[in-house]
Amino acid sequence: MPPKPKLNVQNFPRPPLIEHTPRHVQVKWHGEIIADTKDAYWILETYHPPTYYLPPSSLSIPLTKTPKSTYCEWKGYATYYSITSSDKKETIKDRIWSYDSPNEKYKDLKGYLSFYAGPWECYVDGELVKPQPGDFYGGWTTSELEGIIKGEGATRWL
Template sequence: MNSEAAIRAAQNQWKHRGAQRPAFALPTQPGQESVWDYPRPPALLSDTRTVQVRAKGNTAPIANSVRALRVLETAAPPTWYIPKQDIDMQRLVELKGQSSFCEWKGAATYWAISNASAQPVAWSYEKPRSEFAALQGHICFYPSRVECYVNDERVRPQPSEFYGGWVTDEVIGPFKGDPGTSHW
């Protein structure tokens, strides 16, 4: 899916675009964000909170940053992209032959932990679409496959093995990823 017509068709398929919360959206409390207020196309924001990533059971961080980028998209918890300069890249290996395509960000590259299984633990957009050029040189990790932290809060994974949203106490759903939510 790389023709502009196919990309536009994929972008236009979404029912919810952050303009109005659906009736099933959970109410927020002070200090919380509803994923139903996030826009589509997604927003890209800088964030200076401390973000850390560790391999499960390993105390040495793979990544440690205060320069992450948060992608906020309707119905999904934020994804946190960490600059490669803040990642121990010797601990990751690019998975050749594995890719996917996001109608907003472009073609994804997947990463695994070196000397471990070939299961992806992270992804990046090495050549993102122009609207998301700031993501170049950043990697996002799956909180279901590694331990992710925002300001010492352990991140919980978004439902589904495909999505990689970071659920924290500040984010309210429900979230895309459960059965029957693919059209959200």
């Protein structure tokens, strides 16, 4: 199989593009698959690796809303969630979010869930992703990406 073409994050649009993607997206936590889908959306924005949004039906464990909310100038207000491991020994808060009432251009994201790339393992088409640097943005970095990624040391002013 030929290698995937490189995607230069500097060529991604602003405002961000929302696009349905058939890529196989998985999230594993403590060796257990907690989300699995080929029905995700990705957001492509200049200088950012893609942020993936998964349908709620792809999750195998329940979420609980937290009080945290943030605002994105493009998508609107985000709602955050906590998740508890199946053995009930660990709860992680505010590392999963969704848009309950996204702005019109991003209406397809309504209710879809996005995960920071940690503390769990996130995969795109079987490749373990790296989190976007800085722990502020939720992008998933894969080997097909090239260019300057926001969050790296020299990019704080981009």
